[in-house]
Amino acid sequence: MSTQPLVSFITINYNQAQVTCDMLESTRTLTYPNVEIIVVDNGSAEDPTPLIEKGHYPNVKVILTHANLGFSGGNNAGIKQAKGDYFFLLNNDTIVTPTLVEDLLAPFATDSSIGMVCPKIRYHDHPTILQYAGYRPLDRLTGRTWAIGLQEEDKGQHDVSGATYFAHGAAMMVRREVIEKAGSLEDSYFLYYEELDWSARIRRAGFKIYYEAKALIYHRESMSVGKANPLKAYYHTRNRLLFMRRNVTGMTLVTFCLYYFLLALPKAALVHLVRGQTKYLKAIKDAIAWNLTHKVNQNGDIIPSVALDKPYKI
Template identity: 45%
Template sequence: MASISVITVNFNQPLVTEELIHSIQAQGSTVTEIIVVDNGSKINHVPEWTTRYPHISFIRSNTNLGFAGGNNLGIKAATGDYLFLVNNDTEFTPRLAETLADTLDRFPSVAVVSPKIRFFSVPDTIQYVGFTPMNYYTIQNASPGYLEKDRGQYDNIERETGFVHGAAMMIRKEAIDKAGLMPENFFLYYEEMDWCERFKQAGYRLMINTNALIYHKESISVGANSPLKEYFMNRNRILFARRNSPPAARLFFYVYFILLVCTRNILVYIAKGNFAFIPVLLRAVWWNVTNNKDSTVLGYTLK
């Protein structure tokens, strides 16, 4: 039987991380190890956690390395055949990890599999049951089932998906050895989508298994509506196009984003009174003008 490492990243949310730990333990999961990476939190809870949870591995980074950087620390330390990367704002359900591992066991060509995701605050509502392929001209794709009430219409689905979901993804360790670690230049948002492209280029497939279920508390660390999120969502949408769209599609996207997306976003900011978001959007665009596609410069001051 394949060994499973669960990896999660904490950033200033110790109680949320502890809730995740308790949910894993409550399910009696057969995971081999749990690794918690503290990603430069203001208060270092690792010494306390090490005492309270002696069977869990804790890693402390003194600086915030971003979503990818924090997870990569855990990946480097993990010993499992399969690495289950989960947001710290998630809650396990029975046989979650085992069900996903079974998919990887049966499909050697699959690099990553995600479970069905429901919102924790509205537990009968779907967040994710798969993504459609990307439109590389607009950098848009769809999430079938999003915000639908879960009445069983997506049960017993095990199939390929355009992209997995970064909140919960189980990855074959040997696939990471071939495709590389999660790209750290995104820092926050789109990094798992870019990683999916790397797995595809390495010859692997991506899957969803809706017989596995996880609950997601959504945007606890960043905030549902924040300048930080607005900056990286826009900066990294452009960056994703630069790294993955074919030349003709990439040129179309640039025109589409500047003329349509930026104009629309600015009008929405004004209508909602979010005037401070306007320079954030312009800064996101300017970052892509002044930085190469592999740059790790953030272009944003973290607070």
């Protein structure tokens, strides 16, 4: 029996069985021996199990949710089934590197206050270009943050590991005890902003988010939703507002609302109007309406509960 901690990989499949299998194929190169892999199928049109089983990937378990639970709900379903000491939430559209697990585990062994570790992320189709090398702090006026190193050529300029403000949802390893203390992902986000919210909650619980420069993955960005569409506009708008309501208070929240509703929102609406993008306008309207009909209490709980919200329909 291995004395090394068990690491549970959790990945979500949604109508991308071959993409998922490409990621699973890359895990054959892992040098860390004690891994289980959980594929959560979020109600795909076709059951991916036969294709995954055909690949004979080691230590893989498929969970069928029979519904689209979104990023948060799907990962939470996997977390409930995972047996690991550490959970590694990994997008299905990624490719891992051989020493990834060892590199991600190393910071945990040096600092008990580290609760989550993320690797350096490069673009799969442009393998020398960075997507993530940590996150900048939240801009409390705009409700946005930007990844350090985004679209820079990796020349070693971000090879210093250290604490960062937010995890990247494509790849994040978390201790089991962190989830026991800070909770898992908030189901209601469904798509976008959920890892920022989780990171903020983990930091409030007294843990650090850590960027490990030695660890590396490659990411096929935006294969699930695409670069721009009304669905993305809806969840970005809805969850940007929800995130700020859950994570900032007082005059900070008031200032953000003034900025957003007097400047950012009219500008976005005007652009879509000029382009004749009526579906985008409807998506933004529906996102605001959702926030107006769902309260957030002092604990950050959403009322009424939306854990079982149906996915937004264009």
